[in-house]
Amino acid sequence: xxxxxxxxxxxxxxxxxxxxxxxxxxxxxxxxxxxxxxxxxxxxxxxxxxxxxxxxxxxxxxxxxxxxxxxxxxxxxxxxxxxxxxxxxxxxxxxxxxxxxxxxxxxxxxxxxxxxxxxxxxxxxxxxxxxxxxxxxxxxxxxxxxxxxxxxxxxxxxxxxxxxxxxxxxxxxxxxxxxxxxxxxxxxxxxxxxxxxxxxxxxxxxxxxxxxxxxxxxxxxxxxxxxxxxxxxxxxxxxxxxxxxxxxxxxxxxxxxxxxxxxxxxxxxxxxxxxxxxxxxxxxxxxxxxxxxxxxxxxxxxxxxxxxxxxxxxxxxxxxxxxxxxxxxxxxxxxxxxxxxxxxxxxxxxxxxxxxxxxxxxxxxxxxxxxxxxxxxxxxxxxxxxxxxxxxxxxxxxxxxxxxxxxxxxxxxxxxxxxxxxxxxxxxxxxxxxxxxxxxxxxxxxxxxxxxxxxxxxxxxxxxxxxxxxxxxxxxxxxxxxxxxxxxxxxxxxxxxxxxxxxxxxxxxxxxxxxxxxxxxxxxxxxxxxxxxxxxxxxxxxxxxxxxxxxxxxxxxxxxxxxxxxxxxxxxxxxxxxxxxxxxxxxxxxxxxxxxxxxxxxxxxxxxxxxxxxxxxxxxxxxxxxxxxxxxxxxxxxxxxxxxxxxxxxxxxxxxxxxxxxxxxxxxxxxxxxxxxxxxxxxxxxxxxxxxxxxxxxxxxxxxxxxxxxxxxxxxxxxxxxxxxxxxxxxxxxxxxxxxxxxxxxxxxxxxxxxxxxxxxxxxxxxxxxxxxxxxxxxxxxxxxxxxxxxxxxxxxxxxxxxxxxx
Amino acid sequence: xxxxxxxxxxxxxxxxxxxxxxxxxxxxxxxxxxxxxxxxxxxxxxxxxxxxxxxxxxxxxxxxxxxxxxxxxxxxxxxxxxxxxxxxxxxxxxxxxxxxxxxxxxxxxxxxxxxxxxxxxxxxxxxxxxxxxxxxxxxxxxxxxxxxxxxxxxxxxxxxxxxxxx
Numbered sequence: 001x002x003x004x005x006x007x008x009x010x011x012x013x014x015x016x017x018x019x020x021x022x023x024x025x026x027x028x029x030x031x032x033x034x035x036x037x038x039x040x041x042x043x044x045x046x047x048x049x050x051x052x053x054x055x056x057x058x059x060x061x062x063x064x065x066x067x068x069x070x071x072x073x074x075x076x077x078x079x080x081x082x083x084x085x086x087x088x089x090x091x092x093x094x095x096x097x098x099x100x101x102x103x104x105x106x107x108x109x110x111x112x113x114x115x116x117x118x119x120x121x122x123x124x125x126x127x128x129x130x131x132x133x134x135x136x137x138x139x140x141x142x143x144x145x146x147x148x149x150x151x152x153x154x155x156x157x158x159x160x161x162x163x164x165x166x167x168x169x170x171x172x173x174x175x176x177x178x179x180x181x182x183x184x185x186x187x188x189x190x191x192x193x194x195x196x197x198x199x200x201x202x203x204x205x206x207x208x209x210x211x212x213x214x215x216x217x218x219x220x221x222x223x224x225x226x227x228x229x230x231x232x233x234x235x236x237x238x239x240x241x242x243x244x245x246x247x248x249x250x251x252x253x254x255x256x257x258x259x260x261x262x263x264x265x266x267x268x269x270x271x272x273x274x275x276x277x278x279x280x281x282x283x284x285x286x287x288x289x290x291x292x293x294x295x296x297x298x299x300x301x302x303x304x305x306x307x308x309x310x311x312x313x314x315x316x317x318x319x320x321x322x323x324x325x326x327x328x329x330x331x332x333x334x335x336x337x338x339x340x341x342x343x344x345x346x347x348x349x350x351x352x353x354x355x356x357x358x359x360x361x362x363x364x365x366x367x368x369x370x371x372x373x374x375x376x377x378x379x380x381x382x383x384x385x386x387x388x389x390x391x392x393x394x395x396x397x398x399x400x401x402x403x404x405x406x407x408x409x410x411x412x413x414x415x416x417x418x419x420x421x422x423x424x425x426x427x428x429x430x431x432x433x434x435x436x437x438x439x440x441x442x443x444x445x446x447x448x449x450x451x452x453x454x455x456x457x458x459x460x461x462x463x464x465x466x467x468x469x470x471x472x473x474x475x476x477x478x479x480x481x482x483x484x485x486x487x488x489x490x491x492x493x494x495x496x497x498x499x500x501x502x503x504x505x506x507x508x509x510x511x512x513x514x515x516x517x518x519x520x521x522x523x524x525x526x527x528x529x530x531x532x533x534x535x536x537x538x539x540x541x542x543x544x545x546x547x548x549x550x551x552x553x554x555x556x557x558x559x560x561x562x563x564x565x566x567x568x569x570x571x572x573x574x575x576x577x578x579x580x581x582x583x584x585x586x587x588x589x590x591x592x593x594x595x596x597x598x599x600x601x602x603x604x605x606x607x608x609x610x611x612x613x614x615x616x617x618x619x620x621x622x623x624x625x626x627x628x629x630x631x632x633x634x635x636x637x638x639x640x641x642x643x644x645x646x647x648x649x650x651x652x653x654x655x656x657x658x659x660x661x662x663x664x665x666x667x668x669x670x671x672x673x674x675x676x677x678x679x680x681x682x683x684x685x686x687x688x689x690x691x692x693x694x695x696x697x698x699x700x701x702x703x704x705x706x707x708x709x710x711x712x713x714x715x716x717x718x719x720x721x722x723x724x725x726x727x728x729x730x731x732x733x734x735x736x737x738x739x740x741x742x743x744x745x746x747x748x749x750x751x752x753x754x755x756x757x758x759x760x761x762x763x764x765x766x767x768x769x770x771x772x773x774x775x776x777x778x779x780x781x782x783x784x785x786x787x788x789x790x791x792x793x794x795x796x797x798x799x800x801x802x803x804x805x806x807x
Numbered sequence: 808x809x810x811x812x813x814x815x816x817x818x819x820x821x822x823x824x825x826x827x828x829x830x831x832x833x834x835x836x837x838x839x840x841x842x843x844x845x846x847x848x849x850x851x852x853x854x855x856x857x858x859x860x861x862x863x864x865x866x867x868x869x870x871x872x873x874x875x876x877x878x879x880x881x882x883x884x885x886x887x888x889x890x891x892x893x894x895x896x897x898x899x900x901x902x903x904x905x906x907x908x909x910x911x912x913x914x915x916x917x918x919x920x921x922x923x924x925x926x927x928x929x930x931x932x933x934x935x936x937x938x939x940x941x942x943x944x945x946x947x948x949x950x951x952x953x954x955x956x957x958x959x960x961x962x963x964x965x966x967x968x969x970x971x972x973x
Contacts, residue, residue, distance in 0.1 A: 016912055020912040024895075025904075026854070292865075679961055724960055
């Protein structure tokens with residue numbers, strides 16, 4: 001009789017997070033909580049204009065202040081800090097950590113103070129006087145593309161960072177068009193074409209912890225330690241070493257507790273390079289903590305892509321072809337991954353549909369705004385939004401149920417793996433299953449009746465439905481400039497406790513818990529006997545980081561592989577002690593036993609102890625010890641998917657929208673900890689709903705961010721959301737042995753178009769076909785009350801854009 | 808040339824403070840402009856109280872001053888002279904988590920944890936005023952505190968848990 005398991009199997013359970021006891025008691029250590037004897041504080045003087053030539057910088061008043069250690073201008077910093085590197089293959093203009101001659105966005109740093117405390121540093125930075133010769137400012141990317149009224153970087157004519165990259169049917173991977181005929185044919189055969197210009201507006205990521213860095217160069221050791229609020233300490237280490245001309249073996253990077261990232265803490269920023277370089281130059285530890293006003297302008301923004309979308313279809317709802325012309329406003333400079341983000345919008349243009357002919361083109365444009373880079377979803381929410389809104393417009397035009405038009409065009413479940421016209425190879429999927437689950441759980445038919453009844457009473461209630469599929473679990477190495485793998489180590493210590501290290505450095509994802517669940521199950525030991533370490537390059541030998549919903553699919557798999565290696569070796573030690581075959585061993589309940597022989601069993605701890613004092617070393621083993629590294633590079637990305645349904649009501653008198661209901665069905669493959677997965681989905685939904693309804697980075701024509709504080713930028717509050725209803729389907733991925741796909745970004749994909757479609761549905765009686773985000777009450781009120789929207793830069797309809805048209 | 812600045816040294820105008828923090832009387836010298844949050848974090852090393860926005864919108868810096876929630880990033884330390892301040896570090900008693908701390912743990916009410924201390928302190932204030940709030944009342948009661956990670960639903964559950972409703 002098999003022994004009754006005493007230890008519960010943990011994978012798949014709603015295990016409470018082990019990170020929490022420290023965080024709920026205020027005992028976590030974030031960057032700003034670090035103190036080092038002799039530590040100085042840095043503050044930056046930033047440009048308050050969006051474009052201008054620096055005429056002079058007067059630092060005398062700052063320098064004279066008591067407590068000021070040093071003041072550096074951009075020119076002085078450039079003498080010992082190399083130009084900012086980027087991680088994409090696109091050409092990039094010269095970019096310095098601090099501006100030297102010309103400032104190109106409001107918030108760009110121009111000088112730096114190092115002082116004995118943060119108040120003095122701030123006072124001194126404020127006392128620096130910079131005079132500028134103003135240059136014309138451009139904030140509208142479609143104007144900037146004409147080269148008017150200014151060219152931001154001399155060598156980039158018409159402000160084109162990436163002039164025009166075509167992709168899709170008949171295109172070669174190097175971006176040349178081999179054959180246009182399939183797309184032309186699709187549009188020639190179309191019985192109707194949906195045409196719409198859509199704006200996926202700029203957002204401010206706004207992690208609750210602003211950025212921060214502490215750099216400590218130890219002269220006697222020629223060794224630098226840098227603590228930073230980053231999503232990827234190993235990448236930080238490589239970049240800092242490269243910028244300082246040090247070896248990677250001389251730099252240790254630590255991500256302590258990180259208070260949220262959402263993509264904006266992937267980039268390695270000028271402030272990090274400068275802190276490291278200044279610490280080395282002055283021989284002193286330095287700290288820089290971003291304040292919120294700085295974070296709004298100096299931390300990368302997200303989205304900001306205009307899509308000209310054309311969808312060719314037959315009157316039965318069959319989609320024949322798609323054209324998508326993308327214009328990405330990337331702001332003033334290329335950051336680490338800036339130029340690559342909109343390419344993901346192209347990659348995902350097929351969405352969940354079997355579209356036979358697709359042509360996308362991408363143009364990236366410099367403007368006098370904060371640079372963009374990854375923000376939760378990074379390119380995929382934009383693709384989802386453009387395609388799903390177009391599908392909704394098609395359904396509306398054909399008077400079809402939005403679910404039916406989608407179902408008609410799905411990639412069928414038996415066609416996976418499926419290569420889209422964009423070159424993406426979707427690993428696995430069953431889109432109809434997710435749609436059916438969403439229709440069932442939302443009670444779609446009843447919702448429609450409810451909506452109709454409300455509309456009949458004169459209430460403006462609408463329903464929206466959106467599918468999504470995203471690319472995540474990022475690897476293999478061809479897809480990332482850093483390499484697309486993750487690293488892990490497992491060590492069974494002499495006392496039988498297990499130390500796991502992972503390069504997937506979390507910032508709220510709960511990896512310490514989920515990874516411990518997996519390892520405990522794999523070795524049949526107690527959860528509390530497993531420690532997961534991360535975020536320190538001196539402890540975790542190698543790593544890539546946490547972004548692109550990859551930590552479980554890639555990092556979790558690396559850990560699984562390292563565990564497998566150690567377990568195999570441990571089995572060899574146990575087999576020799578038990579005089580049994582390795583294949584007959586069972587690891588459970590803190591013991592290693594022999595299948596079918598309940599009496600023959602050893603304590604896990606005893607086998608661990610033997611492995612470190614193996615007298616004699618069992619035959620077949622070359623060395624003592626129980627430790628193994630693993631690198632996992634997946635053969636492909638993963639493609640999680642789902643369906644989100646929204647119900648929205650708009651107040652006829654004020655135009656104010658209220659989200660009444662949100663039902664989400666998500667399929668992320670196998671789940672390790674459903675409680676944590678729910679948290680990830682909730683957070684994603686909140687950001688997707690925020691984009692649809694209340695968030696927008698608005699610049700005025702002078703290039704000033706007018707939504708530059710929490711008074712003006714509507715970060716969602718608890719009162720902005722209904723109670724979310726979550727459901728799941730499970731379609732495992734074949735690209736990793738866990739079958740896990742990744743779930744961090746999913747919530748930002750489906751929710752956004754479903755809400756906008758619900759708003760259009762609510763206002764369909766007013767003849768509106770599309771509404772650009774965010775759903776500002778004024779905009780909705782004008783639709784209700786028949787007043788044309790006000791023109792504003794970069795947004796709203798414009799002549800000749802084909803907006804709202806059906807040909 | 809930069810503008811002429813007054814050359815008053817901050818340390819020449821230090822002010823004496825006497826505050827009870829987490830049950831212990833603390834006497835200190837502070838610059839008059841020292842914010843309460845910096846006094847707690849830098850001088851008392853109580854780094855559980857966080858700064859998220861400097862302008863009192865986000866609530867990460869929420870503490871209790873004489874039993875009422877207050878945003879310590881927009882108060883001077885001298886304003887609480889003679890008061891009784893409770894920070895997140897003072898919430899657990901005799902090794903026992905406060906019901907709200909326990910609720911946040913049970914219900915996965917946090918992810919990155921940065922807003923959490925302020926959110927919990929705001930929750931203490933809320934349950935002090937309304938021991939049995941419904942979901943709407945919880946959402947309203949916490950609307951002065953931002954969380955970017957959770958979408959608030961598990962935070963609502965956490966407060967309900969602490970109130971004995973889950």
